[in-house]
Amino acid sequence: MNTTHGFARVAAATPLVRVADTAFNAAQAIALLTRADRAGVHVVVFPELNLTGYTVNDLFHQQALQAGALDSLDSVCRATKELAVLGIVGLPLAADNQLFNCAAVVQRGRVLGIVPKTFIPGYKEYYEERWFARATDKVSDEVACGGGHVPFGADLLFRAADMPGLVVGVEICEDLWVPIPPSSYQAVGGATVLANLSASNELVAKPEYRAAFVRQQSGRCAAAYVLAAAGVGESTTDMVFSGHTMIAENGVMIADGTRFARTPQLAVADIDIDRLVADRQRTTSFGESVGAMKPRFRAIPFTSAQPAWKPPLERPAVPHPFVPQDPDLRDERCAEIFAIQTAALAKRLEHTRTSTAVIGLSGGLDSTLALLVCVKTFELLGLDKKGIHGLTMPGFGTSRRTYANVQKLCAALGLPLESISIVAACRQHFRDIGQDPGDHDNVYENTQSRERMQILMNRANQLGGLVVGTGDMSELALGWCTYNGDHMSMYNVNCGVPKTLVRYLVHWVAERQVEGAARRVLLDIVSTPISPELLPTGEDGEIRQKTEHEIGPYDLHDFFLYHVVRFGARPAKIVFLAGQAFKGAYTKKEIKKWLRVFYTRFFVQQFKRSCVPDGPKVGSVSLSPRGDWRMPSDAEAATWLAELDKA
Structure with missing residues (x-):
């Protein structure tokens, strides 16, 4: 904590992707995880289903693809054994005789936990209900993965043992777009960094609308919100994806990545965890929400120590905080x-x-x-x-x-x-x-x-x-x-x-x-x-x-x-x-x-x-x-x- 002055460096990653090519996608994720680790990043978030591609559609039910996704997750774990960064990657995962759209949280060669998507869209251009079950449909609290059993559920929070206040909550794309997102409960449960693995497609005026959601949720939750969206490598059969990456802190956008990039992207920002915790302590109604909502989460510990972290800060240095620079x-x-x-x-x-x-x-x-x-x-x-x-x-x-x-x-x-x-x-x-x-x-x-x-x-x-x-x-x-x-x-x-x-x-x-x-x-x-x-x-x-x-x-x-x-x-x-x-x-x-x-x-x-x-x-x-x-x-x-x- 003292070495970073209460800052946690987070990143939103958009890798190159080939639809249904799990080996290629794993290699791209590994490359960006390595790059993030060298940049002193504590937490890096990848797009929704990035290990398979979001747009494989009915191929999700192919056992070969499901097995390939697990193999690619194993590859990511093996390749990152020596990395300090906490990575959050997306893949389909079979459990309880159902298929779930999941985020796997990995660090130092281990899968720490797997979070399934809570809200599954089945409207307009989205047909996820055709393939995936909701997080609430699961039966098991653990799932077999990487030769062992790991925590499984939307009730997981990843808590840094060595940085008080750094707690990571995970939700997936549509989860943000509902009236009460899972991240609201995660924030009340203690999460200060909210990760969203997204496959939000591009439409006219949608980037501004999406950014407003991210800013508002970060402000409402007094948290950092890190969103990584699927990139241009996804299928363009019916939709286009831009790889929009965003990082907001308590209502302010502090990093907004390049859209439609044809190279791997990594939006990086230093989040002031101390500041978020201070705001929550002072805003007593935030504490009242804890009593009113009574969220129950399982805490998964990890070590946040990141030897590569160093100044200058990856956020605007504002000498006159009372005076807008623009x-x-x-x-x-x-x-x-x-x-x-x-x-x-x-x-x-x-x-x-x-x-x-x-x-x-x-x-x-x-x-x-x-x-x-x-x-x-x-x-x-x-x-x-x-x-x-x-x-x-x-x-x-x-x-x-x-x-x-x-x-x-x-x-x-x-x-x-x-x-x-x-x-x-x-x-x-x-x-x-x-x-x-x-x-x-x-x-x-x-x-x-x-x-x-x-x-x-x-x-x-x-x-x-x-x-x-x-x-x-x-x-x-x-x-x-x-x-x-x-x-x-x-x-x-x-x-x-x-x-x-x-x-x-x-x-x-x-x-x-x-x-x-x-x-x-x-x-x-x-x-x-x-x-x-x-x-x-x-x-x-x-x-x-x-x-x-x-x-x-x-x-x-x-x-x-x-x-x-x-x-x-x-x-x-x-x-x-x-x-x-x-x-x-x-x-x-x-x-x-x-x-x-x-x-x-x-x-x-x-x-x-x-x-x-x-x-x-x-x-x-x-x-x-x-x-x-x-x-x-x-x-x-x-x-x-x-x-x-x-x-």
């Missing part, structure tokens, strides 16, 4: 998040019966996004945008650039803007409490933040309005906010949006929602360094205090946040994943340095998250103490930091 999907996601924020604020304004929103504007990303949400919300509710009362409150660290951008943005959007300097009030406060104004410590910084919030709250009271919060989820995670300063508001529209996504949202509005002067100023805000602007500017009036220089890159912190909160990943695994995702951008030493900062701040600053204002959840990660994240404010990070030191 531009079209990113635009779609931004529109959806913006709509969620808008709907949330609209409801709160309606409930409080106010048509006034008070918002502090710094010229940075967060307050800009919150302002844009306010504008969209007022348009949605048909309110006069003069009710959006923007305040800019320059202090000791306000830069010329950010101050100018606030003015330009409000002018471009046609919004009123009030400017109230906090310098005199802060200096008076320093005198009141005996603070040296030359000492730029936490008191110096936090005084400014709290003075701004006091102005916002009192101005909102004067106007009968609502203070709209601007702080984002990344700042909440790190505690990069002043307690009872920018930490507070009356409703925070940004609390579920991480910093890396805030930038894209503002950019999306600039490119898709506005034009002219508004677009120009938004794009300049996007390119402005992130800063709380609480320390004095440089002599040129520009930003001197830069957040990422002090606490680390938000690219990394958002990556850490996602894997810590969403999946509860261990420090060593996060270091490994970050090394894959940010290869060439950050060294392992840098990753560990900033991960230590993340863990330290994440634990120490929980007290701020324990009392945050209301705000909408927009994605799968949220830090609301009333919803997704309930953590004691006095927990210790020692366990995590100790493991990080060893990573």
Whole structure:
């Protein structure tokens, strides 16, 4: 487990096939099993009936073919004695005076078990009922095979003895297409990898439909789903087969092989078993399904150790998990998040019966996004945008650039803007409490933040309005906010949006929602360094205090946040994943340095998250103490930091 960081490498294989030529088909399977083993694959799935071919039709009842299929299975076993990979091949098998469409699970020269197909189609172009019995028609729990007796039935799960969580369930083609597939029961019974040996033929638009089934079943079962379909070597008397191979994990397609290939194909992907198990643990209704369905399976142990497994990972390395890489999907996601924020604020304004929103504007990303949400919300509710009362409150660290951008943005959007300097009030406060104004410590910084919030709250009271919060989820995670300063508001529209996504949202509005002067100023805000602007500017009036220089890159912190909160990943695994995702951008030493900062701040600053204002959840990660994240404010990070030191 430690050597793979909880990943299992799986593959969907489409070999060359000759109809009814069992010796040739065995040789092709052996070649792909060997290739998969060399690639460090733990589990490889072959198409339905690949040792005979799916399209032999009435030849299935020929004893010569049945014997040839068993001989080919023996050949596969003999040839793979030294291979670590778990292979799942298809063949017809006679048992209990019936013929079954089966999947044989083999490893290191042994047949571990044989799984018969449960649902046998007998409609349209499919005539399997003519030849095969259902799994439920069997009598025996074992079958003679390879000179011995092996477990036989649809109630088999193959459990890795050396990799907790790696459990393989097997179903065959049509089994997936019924209302409640056998794999649903297998998943509830503990299977995390669901294998499907398929002979799904090609029709116009069927590939997309088939892929949707695979994605949905993997998501519904919180599992990996590996499908290997029969290839172009099958008979084309009435149908065509493309060799479609797919691997999905928890609703996401992570490998989709080449169709209609005339050479052997092997689609490979690394499945995050830890992630699947974490999702199941967290989704308590998954556990309730176990009690409701009470599935009973026989567990067949195997050893998953795969010495050939090594990085890089055979899956997309995603450095920005909150931000879709595909531009079209990113635009779609931004529109959806913006709509969620808008709907949330609209409801709160309606409930409080106010048509006034008070918002502090710094010229940075967060307050800009919150302002844009306010504008969209007022348009949605048909309110006069003069009710959006923007305040800019320059202090000791306000830069010329950010101050100018606030003015330009409000002018471009046609919004009123009030400017109230906090310098005199802060200096008076320093005198009141005996603070040296030359000492730029936490008191110096936090005084400014709290003075701004006091102005916002009192101005909102004067106007009968609502203070709209601007702080984002990344700042909440790190505690990069002043307690009872920018930490507070009356409703925070940004609390579920991480910093890396805030930038894209503002950019999306600039490119898709506005034009002219508004677009120009938004794009300049996007390119402005992130800063709380609480320390004095440089002599040129520009930003001197830069957040990422002090606490680390938000690219990394958002990556850490996602894997810590969403999946509860261990420090060593996060270091490994970050090394894959940010290869060439950050060294392992840098990753560990900033991960230590993340863990330290994440634990120490929980007290701020324990009392945050209301705000909408927009994605799968949220830090609301009333919803997704309930953590004691006095927990210790020692366990995590100790493991990080060893990573």
